[in-house]
Amino acid sequence: MIAAVSAAPLRPTTPDERAARYGELREEIGAVLAGERDRVARMATVAAMLAQAFAPRFFWTGFYVVDPFKPDELVVGPYLGTLGCLRIAFGRGVCGTAAATRTVQVVDDVHAFPDHIACDSRSASEIVLPVLDAAGALIAVLDVDSTEPAAFDAADAEGLAAILADVFAFDPAS
Numbered sequence: 001m002i003a004a005v006s007a008a009p010l011r012p013t014t015p016d017e018r019a020a021r022y023g024e025l026r027e028e029i030g031a032v033l034a035g036e037r038d039r040v041a042r043m044a045t046v047a048a049m050l051a052q053a054f055a056p057r058f059f060w061t062g063f064y065v066v067d068p069f070k071p072d073e074l075v076v077g078p079y080l081g082t083l084g085c086l087r088i089a090f091g092r093g094v095c096g097t098a099a100a101t102r103t104v105q106v107v108d109d110v111h112a113f114p115d116h117i118a119c120d121s122r123s124a125s126e127i128v129l130p131v132l133d134a135a136g137a138l139i140a141v142l143d144v145d146s147t148e149p150a151a152f153d154a155a156d157a158e159g160l161a162a163i164l165a166d167v168f169a170f171d172p173a174s
């Protein structure tokens with residue numbers, strides 16, 4: 001007789017499976033980052049754990065950070081994936097739109113998105129979320145790209161937003 005297959009899918013694909021995996025990841029990321037205040041360490045850890053949890057669907061996973069010297073420009077931060085472009089002006093492409101509007105962008109077909117910045121032509125769809133600090137200031141965006149068309153939906157938006165709120169909306173001085 002064949003043993004029962006593990007309940008935890010290796011490659012979560014349905015919205016329910018992804019919501020469950022995001023819930024587990026919130027706990028796992030919280031445990032890894034407990035006591036660590038450094039923002040770069042937090043971004044690098046979140047990128048690595050997300051990319052690993054959702055490989056190979058997450059083809060590029062990382063942060064574009066608001067440049068403190070050019071507040072209307074994003075500069076690349078910690079990421080996993082192929083070479084990303086270095087800077088994105090607010091309002092440009094999917095990341096720049098998320099930064100300028102502070103809204104989540106879910107793009108099923110990046111090639112149909114006006115002004116999309118193609119760092120790697122294999123990217124087919126993406127999700128970008130604003131990252132806010134405890135005071136509500138925009139500090140970065142999280143950008144996840146997939147080679148699969150329409151790879152992201154509300155389950156990803158909700159799961160990722162919850163993780164970002166946990167990890168970045170805290171007072172580093174506390």
Ligand code: SME
Nearest residue numbers: 084093094095116117119
């Ligand atoms: N796709 C992004 C650019 C960044 S990369 O894909 C890594 C955009 O259009 O904002």
